[in-house]
Each structure stands twice: as structure tokens, then as C-alpha cells.
Amino acid sequence: MVRRKRVNPVGRLGVRYGKRVRDRISAAEAGLRRKHTCQNCGFNAVTRVSVGIWTCRKCDFTFTGAAYSPSSELGEVAQRNIRRST
Numbered sequence: 001m002v003r004r005k006r007v008n009p010v011g012r013l014g015v016r017y018g019k020r021v022r023d024r025i026s027a028a029e030a031g032l033r034r035k036h037t038c039q040n041c042g043f044n045a046v047t048r049v050s051v052g053i054w055t056c057r058k059c060d061f062t063f064t065g066a067a068y069s070p071s072s073e074l075g076e077v078a079q080r081n082i083r084r085s086t
């Protein structure tokens with residue numbers, strides 16, 4: 001078997017699925033691997049529990065967010081509208 005160098009994490013997919021799809025997978029997985037800043041305590045300790053569910057390992061603050069990142073542009077627009085209407 002020919003050994004292949006892994007250039008990036010989506011290298012495991014090889015040449016399949018098309019570049020645009022692989023780029024999107026790459027972006028999504030990068031969001032999962034990284035720790036995010038907690039909106040409650042400010043520590044960089046937020047990890048994903050499940051799809052859209054995020055929790056801070058420092059203060060146990062659990063909140064909902066986007067599927068692959070704690071917040072999305074669409075989510076922020078929704079938050080703004082909720083704040084305005086209440």
C-alpha cells in the first residue's frame with residue numbers, strides 16, 4: 001500500500017465528495033476540535049456535548065448554539081430579535 005501524507009484532516013476523504021463539501025467538513029470539524037470562549041465565565045473551555053448543545057467545563061454552564069459552533073450569524077440575529085420583542 002502506498003503511504004500518503006495527510007495534508008489536512010479531511011485528507012482521509014481522499015478525492016471523494018468534491019472540494020466544496022470537503023472544505024465545509026473541514027470548517028465544521030475545526031469548530032468541534034477547538035475550545036470556545038464561555039459567555040458566562042469567559043474561560044476558553046466550551047465544548048460540544050451533542051448537536052447544538054454546548055457546555056463550559058469550567059462553570060458547567062450549558063446552552064444551545066449552532067450544530068458545529070457555539071453561535072452562528074443566524075443565531076445572533078434570532079437572539080437580537082428575541083431581545084427586541086420581549
Ligand SMILES: [Zn+2]
Binds near residue numbers: 040
Ligand atoms: Zn464558563
